[in-house]
Amino acid sequence: MIHQLVVEAPAKVNLTLDVKGKRDDGYHELETVMHQINLVDRLTITAIPEGIAISSDCADLPAGEMNLAYKAAQTILEEYPDRGGVSIHIEKNIPLGAGLAGGSTDAAAVLKGINALYKLNLSLPQLMTMGAKIGSDVPFCLQGGTALARGRGEILEPLSSHWQLHLLLVKPKFSVSTAEVYRRFDMGKVSNRPDTRAFLEGWHRCDMIGISRAMENVLETVTAALYQEIDEIKKRLIKLGALKALMSGSGPTVFGLFLDRAGAEQAWQAIQPCEEEIFLVTSYDGRKS
Secondary structure: OOOEEEEEEEEEEEEEEEEEEEOOOOOEEEEEEEEEEEEEEEEEEEEEOOOEEEEEOOOOOOOOOOOHHHHHHHHHHOOOOOOOEEEEEEEOOOOOOOOOOHHHHHHHHHHHHHHHHOOOOOOHHHHHHHHHOOOOOHHHHHHOOEEEEEEOOOEEEEEOOOOOOEEEEEEOOOOOOHHHHHHHOOHHHOOOOOOHHHHHHHHHOOOHHHHHHHOOEOOHHHHHHHOOHHHHHHHHHHHOOOOEEEEOOOOOOEEEEEOOHHHHHHHHHHHOOOOOEEEEEEEOOOOOO
16 A cells, blocks of 8 residues: 655636625635646645644644645545544645635645545545535645636536646735635625636637636725735736736735746746745646646
């Protein structure tokens, strides 16, 4: 039996994000296009006789049940109490509280890792069902690639990913609470919504200009209203040549979409002397997961 393995956990950005209304279960009905990028955490998962141990090179990452990686391990191991425990070390490269699904992708990596480590032979749909109990973004992080997500984010329609996007991410010094952003969200304050149909048409045609025109994130009405830095970063990225600048998820990370790698690199060099965390990324190719 394999006793240890390393699993990559890629971040995601929301290329579109629309909120359709409030559900009876208290969640919001979403319509969003999610896309994995090559900003990754790396999880070393080791079989141990019993229990769950979490460690990390990030001092701010919780090590107990507040960590979604812990919750994922607990969820899957409770189904197989005879298989032992796991020690999980998280090399944290995705910023915390950034709108990039850092916790959800770690949870997905744990589910995949334990499935392989203990040879449970669970299918992807089985893992995704398990993941939906842990967090709304976990099923997408398990499936990967690019997808149109509906419901709480767990109803996924995969989109062909036959091209690479070139993005520049800027994470301000502060973090935000996803739950608080949704609590403050007011449908009446939304004036710009993504055109999902136009986005999908542009995506399938590999029309970068077309998708950029269709991209919006309605949660900016909350986070950008609370923090003026969001709009300042967006304006800075557009000035540096981005086709579109958008907040990812509930924020506060903002990304600029560039026509090619050269444009993104030029903007990255120009924006370097600032206090925010900056990441030059492309689409995640999935070959190492």
